[in-house]
Amino acid sequence: MNRNxxxxxxxxxxxxxxxxAAAGCASKExxxxxxxxANEFASLSxxxxxxxASFPNAYYQKAIDEFLKVADNADVTYNxxxxxxxxxxxxxxxxxxxxxxxxxxxxxxxxxxxFYYIPTVAAPITVSYNLSGVDSLKLSGxxxxxxxxxxITKWNDPAIVADNPGVTLPDKAITVVHxxxxxxxxxxxxxxxxxxxxxxxxxxxxxxxxxxxDTQGGDKNTGVAQLVKQGDGAVGYVDFxxxxxxxxxxxxxxxxxxxxxxxxxxxxxxxxxxxxxxDDLTYNPINAAxxxxxxxxxPTYLLLKTTYTDAAKAKLVKGFVRWxxxxxxSFAASxxxxxxxxxxxxxxxxxxxxxxx
Amino acid sequence: xxxxxxxxxxxxxRRGRGVVGDRTFLIVxxxxxxxxxxxxxxxxxxxxxxxxxxxxxxxxDFVTSATWVPNDPDGDGPAKAQFGxxxxxxxxxxxxxxxxxxxxxxxxxxxxxxxxxxxLRLRTPVVTVIDLLAAIPSVVFGLWGIIVVGPRLVPxxxxxxxxxxxxxxxxxxxxxxxxxxRSFMTAGLIVAIMxxxxxxxxxxxxxxxxxxxxxxxxxxxxxxxxEMIKGAVFPHSFGGMVGAVMLGMxxxxxxxxxxxxxxxxxxxxxxxxxxxGNTLPAVIAQxxxxxxxxxxxxxxxxxxxxxxxxxxxxxYGARIIVRRAEVRMKGAAV
Amino acid sequence: MTTFAPSAxxxxxVPDSLRRASLSRRRRLTDVVARSLIWLSLAVAVVPxxxxxxYVIAKGVHVMSWEFxxxxxxxxxxxxxxxxxxxxxxxxxxxxxxxxxxxxxGVLGAIYLNEYGRQSPLARTIRTMADVMTxxxxxxMGLFIFIAFVLLVGEKSGFAGSLxxxxxxxxxxxxxxxxMLRLVPDELxxxxxxxxxxxWKTIVSVVLPAAIxxxxxxxxxxxxxxxxETAPILLVVGLVYRANxxxxxxxxxxxxxxxRNAQEPFETAVDRAWGAALxxxxxxxxxxxxxxxxxxxxxxxxx
Numbered sequence: 001m002n003r004n005x006x007x008x009x010x011x012x013x014x015x016x017x018x019x020x021a022a023a024g025c026a027s028k029e030x031x032x033x034x035x036x037x038a039n040e041f042a043s044l045s046x047x048x049x050x051x052x053a054s055f056p057n058a059y060y061q062k063a064i065d066e067f068l069k070v071a072d073n074a075d076v077t078y079n080x081x082x083x084x085x086x087x088x089x090x091x092x093x094x095x096x097x098x099x100x101x102x103x104x105x106x107x108x109x110x111x112x113x114x115f116y117y118i119p120t121v122a123a124p125i126t127v128s129y130n131l132s133g134v135d136s137l138k139l140s141g142x143x144x145x146x147x148x149x150x151x152i153t154k155w156n157d158p159a160i161v162a163d164n165p166g167v168t169l170p171d172k173a174i175t176v177v178h179x180x181x182x183x184x185x186x187x188x189x190x191x192x193x194x195x196x197x198x199x200x201x202x203x204x205x206x207x208x209x210x211x212x213x214d215t216q217g218g219d220k221n222t223g224v225a226q227l228v229k230q231g232d233g234a235v236g237y238v239d240f241x242x243x244x245x246x247x248x249x250x251x252x253x254x255x256x257x258x259x260x261x262x263x264x265x266x267x268x269x270x271x272x273x274x275x276x277x278x279d280d281l282t283y284n285p286i287n288a289a290x291x292x293x294x295x296x297x298x299p300t301y302l303l304l305k306t307t308y309t310d311a312a313k314a315k316l317v318k319g320f321v322r323w324x325x326x327x328x329x330s331f332a333a334s335x336x337x338x339x340x341x342x343x344x345x346x347x348x349x350x351x352x353x354x355x356x357x
Numbered sequence: 358x359x360x361x362x363x364x365x366x367x368x369x370x371r372r373g374r375g376v377v378g379d380r381t382f383l384i385v386x387x388x389x390x391x392x393x394x395x396x397x398x399x400x401x402x403x404x405x406x407x408x409x410x411x412x413x414x415x416x417x418d419f420v421t422s423a424t425w426v427p428n429d430p431d432g433d434g435p436a437k438a439q440f441g442x443x444x445x446x447x448x449x450x451x452x453x454x455x456x457x458x459x460x461x462x463x464x465x466x467x468x469x470x471x472x473x474x475x476x477l478r479l480r481t482p483v484v485t486v487i488d489l490l491a492a493i494p495s496v497v498f499g500l501w502g503i504i505v506v507g508p509r510l511v512p513x514x515x516x517x518x519x520x521x522x523x524x525x526x527x528x529x530x531x532x533x534x535x536x537x538x539r540s541f542m543t544a545g546l547i548v549a550i551m552x553x554x555x556x557x558x559x560x561x562x563x564x565x566x567x568x569x570x571x572x573x574x575x576x577x578x579x580x581x582x583x584e585m586i587k588g589a590v591f592p593h594s595f596g597g598m599v600g601a602v603m604l605g606m607x608x609x610x611x612x613x614x615x616x617x618x619x620x621x622x623x624x625x626x627x628x629x630x631x632x633x634g635n636t637l638p639a640v641i642a643q644x645x646x647x648x649x650x651x652x653x654x655x656x657x658x659x660x661x662x663x664x665x666x667x668x669x670x671x672x673y674g675a676r677i678i679v680r681r682a683e684v685r686m687k688g689a690a691v
Numbered sequence: 692m693t694t695f696a697p698s699a700x701x702x703x704x705v706p707d708s709l710r711r712a713s714l715s716r717r718r719r720l721t722d723v724v725a726r727s728l729i730w731l732s733l734a735v736a737v738v739p740x741x742x743x744x745x746y747v748i749a750k751g752v753h754v755m756s757w758e759f760x761x762x763x764x765x766x767x768x769x770x771x772x773x774x775x776x777x778x779x780x781x782x783x784x785x786x787x788x789x790x791x792x793x794x795x796x797g798v799l800g801a802i803y804l805n806e807y808g809r810q811s812p813l814a815r816t817i818r819t820m821a822d823v824m825t826x827x828x829x830x831x832m833g834l835f836i837f838i839a840f841v842l843l844v845g846e847k848s849g850f851a852g853s854l855x856x857x858x859x860x861x862x863x864x865x866x867x868x869x870x871m872l873r874l875v876p877d878e879l880x881x882x883x884x885x886x887x888x889x890x891w892k893t894i895v896s897v898v899l900p901a902a903i904x905x906x907x908x909x910x911x912x913x914x915x916x917x918x919x920e921t922a923p924i925l926l927v928v929g930l931v932y933r934a935n936x937x938x939x940x941x942x943x944x945x946x947x948x949x950x951r952n953a954q955e956p957f958e959t960a961v962d963r964a965w966g967a968a969l970x971x972x973x974x975x976x977x978x979x980x981x982x983x984x985x986x987x988x989x990x991x992x993x994x
Contacts, residue, residue, distance in 0.1 A: 061766040079930065082647025094845070107650050175536040180622030180635075182427060182649040206428035207649050210439075210624070216535060216633045217622030218954065219643055222768060225956040227621070230508060231536030245769045246956035382891035383807055389799035390808065390817045393865065396858055397820055400827070400835040407838050466732025474729055483733065485983070490740045492979040494919025496946045497968045500953045501743050504961060550739045557736075581718055583725035604826065611828025613922040614946070618953055638830045638922070645926050661834045665827070672826035676819060 041067070044319045046312045047075035052086025052099030053184050054220055056300045058241045059121050059337040060099060063328045067320055070327075074316050083184040084108070084207065090115070090303055096317055098303040101184025102207070103282050110303070116355060117281045117301045119348050120324055121337040122272050124263035125189050125296045128228050128248035129235040131155060133170060138163045140254040141287075141295070145197020147235060148176055150212035152200070155233065163254075177227045177236030180217030182207040188286060188298040189237045195287040196256075196295065222246075239298070240268075241336035255295040256287050267294030268338035275299075277344065281351055297338075307356040314357025325349055400665065408659035410652060415440045419659060423447075425624045427644075427653040438649075440656040442663060444624045448541065448634035449664070452616060453609040455545025455630065456552055460609075461602055463549075464556035471557075472564040473586060491554035499618035502547040507538030507619060514542065514631045532629030539621030541630040547619050548609045556605040559679060563597030564590055566683060600679030607671040611664065613638035637664040744972075751969025754962045760970065764932045764943070768952065768960040775967045777934040781944040782974070785849050785928065786918045788938060789856035793917075794910045796857075797864025798899075801906075804865065805872040806894055818869075824862035832858045833923030840927070847929035849942035855923035860913040867909025871902040904989035911982030915975045921946035945971040 050060075057080035064076045081089075083100040090098035091109035103117075104110045127144060129137060134155075139147075143159045146152040152159055156169040179186045190205035203209040211217075216234075218224035224236045225246040235251075240263050243250060252260040261267050274290035277283040285297040302321060308314035325348050329339040340348065412419055422441025467487065471480060514534035521531045534540065567590050575585035591598075621633030622643055635643075637660045648654040707713055762774030800817070808814025836855040841847055875898050883893040899906075929941025945967050952964035 058767055065766075084649045084653075085647045088651075107652075109651075173533060173536075180643045182644065182647050182653070206426070208426055208428060210424055210426045213623070213625040213627055214533075214535070214632055215623050215625075216537065216539065217624075217635075217643075219622075220954070222956055222960075223954040226954055227537050227539075229956045230538075233536050242956070248956075376889075378891050379889050382894070383803075386799040386803035386807060389796045390803035390814070390865070392796060392800065393817055393821045393824055393862060396835075396861070397824055397827075399839065400831055403838040404831070404834055463732045463735050466729045467736055470729050470733050474726065486737055486740060488979065488983060489976065490736065492915055492919075492975050493740070493743060494921070494946055494971060494975060496919070496921045496949045496953075497743065497747060497972055500949055500964055500968055501746055503953055505742075505746055550736075553736055581714065581722035583722040584718070586725070607826045611826070611830070613828060613830045614925075614950060618950070638828055641830055641834070642922055642925055658834055658838070661831055665831050668826060668828055669823060672823045673819075675826075676822050680819075 041071040041319055041323060042073065044071045044316050045073040046316050047077070048096040048313055048316050048320070049077050049079075049094075050086075050097045050099065050302075051079040051081045051089050051095050052303075053083040053101045053300055054080040055101050055123070055183075055185050055239055055298060056099055056121060056337065058335045059123075059332055062331050062335045063324055066331055067323050067328065070323070071316075071319065074320075076316070076320055082182065083187075084182060087303065096308075096313055097305070097321070099300065100303055101298060101300045102187050103301075104303070113306070115303045115305055116351050118304055118321055118325070118351055119281055119283065119340055119344055120300060120302055120321075121329075121332050121339060122268050122285060122297055122299055123337045124240040124265075124268045124294045125185060125192075125237050125298050126240055126243040126248070126250040126263045127235065127253060127296070128225065128238045128243045128246075128250050130228050130230075130232055130248070131170065131172070132232055134167060135249065136167070137249070137251040138254070138260045139251045140260075141192070141196030142198030142200060144251075144253065145193050146200025147174060148178075148193060148237075149197070149200040149202060150176065150214065172233040175231050175234040176211070176215040177224050177231075177234055178211050178215055178217055179208070179221075179224060180219050183220075184300075185221060185237065185239055185298065189296060191284075192286050192296045237296075240265075244336050253295055255291075255293050256289050257291050257293075259291055261292065261294045263294050263296070265333055265336065265338040267292060268297045269341055271295070271297035272299075272338070272344060273341045277347065281347055283344070304352070304355050305357075306354070309357070311357060314355065318352060318355055318357075321352055322349070325352065404658050404662050404665065408655055408662045411440055411656035411659040412662075414438075414652060415656075419656075420446065420663065423624065423626050425640075427649045427656060438652060440652075440659070442637065442640075442656075442660050444626050445635055445637045445640050445660060446663065447626045448620070449610050449636040449638075449667070451541050451630070451634065452545045452548060452612075452620070452636055453606050455542060456548040456609040457602060457606055459546060459549035460552045460556055460605060464553050464560055464601075464605070465598070467553070467557045468560040468564055469586060469590075471561055473582065473590070487554050487557055490550070495551060495612060495615040496618075498547050498551060499615040502543060502615060502619040503539065506547070507543050509538070510543055510546075511536065511538045514538070514540075518631065529628045530630055532627070532631055534631035535621060535633050537621060539619055540632055541620065541634050544616045544620040544636075545630075547615050548612050551612060551615065552605040552608050555608055556601045559601035559604060560594070560598055563594045563601065563679070563682060566597075567593045594682070596682035596685070597679055600675045600677075600682060603671055603675030603678065607668050607675060610636075610671065611638060611668050613642050617642045637661070747965065747968050747972050750962070750965035751967075754966035755969060759966055763934070764948065766932050768955045769957040771959045773963075775945065775948055775963065775970065777931060778943050778945045778948040778967060779970065780934045780936060781849065781928070781931075781942040782918055782946075782971070784936060784938065785852040785924065785942060785944055786856060786914060788850065788853035789860060789917055790910065790914050792853060792857040793860035793913065794864055797861050797910075797913075798868050798906060800861070800865040801868035801872055802894055802899075804869045806890070806898070818866075821862040821865050825866070828922075829855075829859055829920050830922040830926070832856075833926035836923065837927050847927050847941050848939050849928055849935065850938040852924045852928040852942065852944070853938065855927055856917040856920060859920060859923065860917050863913040863916065864910055867912070868902070868906045871905030871909065872898060874905065875901045904985050908982040908984075908986035911978050911985070915978040915982065918978070919946060919971060919975050921950050925950065945974075 060078045083102050086098040087100055087108040087110050089095045140163050143163055155172045187207050193201040194205045218227040221239045221242040225238045225242050228234045228236045250263050252262040254260050270290050271285035271288045271293040274288035274293050275283045275285040287295045332339040418441050423444040424439045424441045426439050428438050517531045521527045571589040575589045616636050617639035622635045623633035641657045648657055759774040761776040764777050765773035804814050832855045836851050840851050879897050883897040924944045924947050931941050931943050935942045949964045949967045952960040
């Protein structure tokens with residue numbers, strides 16, 4: 001069966017066949033159990049398309065690969081095009097579900113009340129740096145704010161020295177690296193800077209901000225990672241998965257409780273546990289309370305429609321997301337993402353059950 | 358012996374299938390030709406229509422402000438999205454100027470070499486080399502620039518900065534180099550390599566139209582070869598050379614991918630050529646995947662409109678100058 | 692006619708003022724310096740070509756293998772192995788369809804310019820505008836096709852990429868084909884017309900075959916240029932990891948893969964970029980050289 005992105009004609013044929021199959025098999029369908037046996041997913045068929053945030057892309061691609069091994073009659077595609085485009089395509093009906101790091105706003109093109117947020121994973125955003133001779137670095141929130149706000153321009157600035165007693169810092173210029181494309185990662189990182197960055201950070205938060213002069217932009221997280229890797233004295237914000245894979249050094253950031261915590265999956269899970277979860281399941285782990293929390297943890301959600309008109313698609317989407325929230329969570333760590341804490345996972349599963357179709 | 362030449366009037370008559378064939382062919386080829394005009398007009402119209410929301414939103418700020426923040430309001434972010442493309446226009450101009458500063462002398466040198474100095478057997482290999490240079494895709498130059506050239510140029514930039522850093526005006530032009538090497542200067546150098554072929558080929562054509570009598574007259578008067586070039590070739594070719602340079606400038610302004618890779622996307626207007634910046638086409642390529650909003654996409658298309666306007670003006674003016682110069686030269690040679 | 696018997700070698704009788712040594716030192720020096728600079732500029736132009744070729748070959752050869760050319764693109768850039776098979780297929784499909792669109796239209800347009808329009812105002816306008824169009828940045832074609840086609844149809848596709856590349860190729864093919872048609876001697880046309888052929892038949896059976904090698908070489912050069920274009924494909928063709936032989940649905944191409952992988956921090960990804968660059972440069976240079984060869988070998992010499 002053709003696994004490429006299908007043409008419209010083939011989608012119609014596929015849907016027709018799937019509907020027939022679903023109608024034919026309806027009476028024989030087994031009841032789904034949370035610890036889903038493999039045969040539950042093997043009966044799924046058809047194809048669904050999704051797009052959205054690039055931040056969780058590594059996890060979603062791995063999850064799709066593993067899911068397709070279990071549900072080998074189905075096809076799921078996730079295109080990492082960015083949260084903004086992902087939400088727009090979802091609102092236009094071009095995709096069946098979307099990935100987004102940020103909540104939906106009025107201008108995103110998605111009608112409010114037409115979708116559910118499903119938290120899936122989370123990951124730390126590292127402050128990665130490249131400084132020869134300095135292998136461990138501690139930074140407080142205000143220092144980070146002043147570095148990225150270009151109030152501090154050299155590595156041996158008193159503020160950085162104060163954060164790192166006993167470490168000799170070279171007299172080198174700091175090269176700040178940020179994103180050249182609009183991004184949910186920037187959004188979450190700048191939210192942290194607004195919350196904890198102190199007076200050094202004046203640029204607000206958002207998918208992109210008006211970065212100061214003498215900074216550099218890289219395309220996507222990997223582009224930032226490349227720039228940090230290439231420049232001695234560079235510092236930038238990169239998601240944990242890409243930073244680890246690139247072999248970058250990360251700074252330990254001071255959290256709300258005053259502890260310097262290095263970016264790690266445990267730190268991220270602690271941040272999720274310490275975050276306040278709203279009714280629609282959006283939550284804010286940035287600068288969360290807790291001794292072991294890593295303060296720059298980014299949430300990410302899948303947006304699912306409240307009602308799917310196509311029964312076969314609904315089944316596949318719900319099946320995939322259910323797998324993601326159960327068996328799929330075990331793959332998160334292997335690609336450097338933090339799985340959801342137990343209570344958030346349960347909330348997500350019950351939210352998923354509300355999806356009609 | 359009157360023999361009916363041909364009862365079938367197709368071959369000599371004015372009616373019949375042949376005429377229809379002629380007319381159809383004429384119309385078909387006419388349409389194909391007019392397609393060029395149609396496409397140009399459509400490009401202008403469609404991009405203008407899509408860009409209009411951004412222009413209306415920003416007003417004249419689009420070309421006078423350097424603040425580019427395509428956010429949706431985010432609570433604690435800037436109050437609303439701002440689209441000011443001045444930094445990109447600045448970047449486009451600076452990169453083109455740097456590219457021309459390097460490319461023009463080299464191109465003129467090569468053109469002179471090919472028309473005046475080259476032994477006959479060297480001519481074809483050199484022309485082949487220039488053609489090969491033109492054939493290499495810009496993305497390959499960008500890859501080479503970002504991985505190999507950029508980091509290696511940083512020590513050279515550092516040296517310039519150390520030597521000239523304290524000089525009043527030059528010091529701010531040769532400021533502190535960015536660590537990765539991705540800057541106006543690196544982008545300008547890479548683009549320079551890419552525009553050498555086009556400037557060379559047009560300049561060569563212009564030089565070829567210099568009347569041999571003028572050159573021989575110079576020699577007869579005892580001129581050295583350089584003096585002959587100065588006295589006979591350059592004055593004749595000046596208009597054409599200007600046109601060739603402008604064509605090179607147009608090409609440099611439109612260069613997207615090599616610049617997107619080697620310039621280190623930063624939104625700023627600074628005199629320091631070793632700092633990062635961005636250009637109009639590069640910002641479109643970098644942000645097209647996720648413009649953030651409909652207005653954001655419209656703003657990117659608006660950047661395209663500005664770029665289109667600039668390059669059309671430059672190219673059109675250049676072609677007129679070159680054609681006029683060629684006509685004048687060919688006319689004088691007859 | 693008196694015979695002239697040369698006596699002593701002419702050199703001894705050359706007046707002093709005409710010897711090279713009589714040139715002032717300043718003039719001689721300027722001449723030498725100028726000549727050296729001209730030779731130097733040649734070297735300066737050749738060096739980047741040499742360096743780029745060297746690096747592309749040296750770094751690309753490491754990854755080159757049959758697997759590299761045929762395997763799928765890994766979804767994650769840091770995965771080792773995999774290949775760029777889908778990108779090669781994408782480049783071939785998109786560029787060939789673009790050629791199929793642009794070359795016939797371009798040749799027809801050139802026929803109009805040279806055979807029918809000649810120096811009429813319309814033909815002169817078309818000629819100038821075709822020249823101007825060769826200078827339009829390729830990203831504008833991408834924007835245009837995105838607005839006029841992708842937004843209309845609703846999805847990015849390989850066909851949209853072909854349209855954008857065809858817009859880029861069209862003016863180049865028109866201008867080079869027109870040059871070739873102009874070189875065909877008028878006597879051929881007149882002879883054909885005298886034998887009773889219609890104008891269109893003359894063009895199709897006499898003029899075109901005479902110019903065909905030049906037109907082919909011009910077309911090959913346009914194809915080489917189109918195959919290397921990144922920006923329009925980046926905008927309208929989307930991204931896939933598996934080969935897509937059809938024109939519908941998203942696709943990918945070699946230049947786009949190079950662009951993406953060039954900005955990755957992972958060695959495997961950058962190696963993949965060099966390998967793709969080697970493949971692309973090989974395709975483009977091969978096509979360019981064949982085009983040049985055809986032009987030189989079979990060209991109608993200017994009278």
